[in-house]
Every structure is written in C-alpha cells, then in structure tokens.
Amino acid sequence: MVCLGNICRSPLADGLLRDKIQLNNLQIEVDSCGTSGHHAGQQPNERMMETALSHGYDLSALRARQFETADFKKFDLIYVMDSSNYNNVIRLATSEADKQKVKLFLNELYPEKNRAVPDPYYGGSQGFEDVYDLVDKATDLIIEKLK
Ligand code: 4NP
Numbered sequence: 001m002v003c004l005g006n007i008c009r010s011p012l013a014d015g016l017l018r019d020k021i022q023l024n025n026l027q028i029e030v031d032s033c034g035t036s037g038h039h040a041g042q043q044p045n046e047r048m049m050e051t052a053l054s055h056g057y058d059l060s061a062l063r064a065r066q067f068e069t070a071d072f073k074k075f076d077l078i079y080v081m082d083s084s085n086y087n088n089v090i091r092l093a094t095s096e097a098d099k100q101k102v103k104l105f106l107n108e109l110y111p112e113k114n115r116a117v118p119d120p121y122y123g124g125s126q127g128f129e130d131v132y133d134l135v136d137k138a139t140d141l142i143i144e145k146l147k
Contacts, residue, residue, distance in 0.1 A: 003081040006034030006064035009117050011044040012052055015059040016139045024143055035088035037066035051128040072098040079105040082116035109138045
C-alpha cells in the first residue's frame with residue numbers, strides 16, 4: 001500500500017488489511033510506505049489514527065518508511081493511492097514484471113476509472129471519514145479477490 005507520505009492513506013489501507021487478513025485466516029503479508037521519505041519513522045497522522053480507531057482499527061504500531069526498489073522483489077502486488085504515486089513507483093521499476101505489479105488501489109472499487117484516494121492531509125475531518133469509507137470498501141474487495 002503506497003501513498004505520498006505514508007502517514008494518512010496507505011497506513012489506513014495497511015491497518016485495515018492486516019485485520020481483515022487475520023479475520024479471514026489468510027497468509028498474506030501486507031506493508032505500507034510512501035514515495036516520499038519526508039515522514040519516515042513517524043506514526044500515522046493523529047486524525048487518521050482517530051478516524052480508524054473510531055471504526056475499531058488501531059494504527060498506532062505502524063511507522064512510515066519510503067518505498068524502495070527492493071519492494072518490487074518483496075511484494076507481488078503494489079497498490080498506489082493516486083496517479084502521482086503510480087508515476088513515482090513506476091519510475092523505479094527495472095522490468096516489465098515490476099511494472100505489472102503496480103495497481104491503482106481504487107480501481108478495485110471503480111474498475112478502470114483510475115480514481116485517486118483523495119489526500120485528506122490538508123482538509124477537514126470529513127475528508128478523513130470519506131477516505132475511511134473508500135479504503136474500507138476497497139480493502140473488502142481486495143480480500144475477496146485474494147481469498
Ligand atoms: P498521505 O498524505 O500521502 O496520505 O500520507 C500526506 C501526508 C503528508 C504530506 C502529504 C500527503 N506532506 O506533504 O507532508
């Protein structure tokens with residue numbers, strides 16, 4: 001799960017998937033990171049953690065890190081939150097197989113629409129709820145697909 005800062009959108013997707021993977025007894029490793037290293041080492045954004053916790057998901061153990069080329073080897077699927085993240089990740093790919101792993105996260109919910117998960121960082125609390133709703137729905141669909 002990849003976004004820009006790895007403090008809002010991708011840690012939410014990461015946290016929800018971790019819980020849903022466990023609930024479904026699946027053996028899948030999930031992680032998240034940002035294309036920027038600006039927030040590396042930080043906990044998820046306070047408002048994102050509060051929103052997640054109000055829905056029963058604890059993101060407090062997660063720490064931000066930057067996407068690295070080794071992630072192409074380590075993971076089979078790389079979900080990005082918007083087209084800017086997509087371009088930044090694709091730029092680091094070294095093969096066609098690497099590129100094929102990179103998918104726009106919201107295409108799971110809205111196939112082929114190439115929609116972005118809006119960045120809630122600079123907005124109000126409704127933005128965080130809206131992101132939660134999108135990420136909850138898309139992660140449900142990802143789980144169904146991987147079952
Ligand atoms: P995220 O949100 O990409 O969903 O983690 C952002 C967090 C921080 C910044 C940008 C986006 N920032 O510019 O600091």
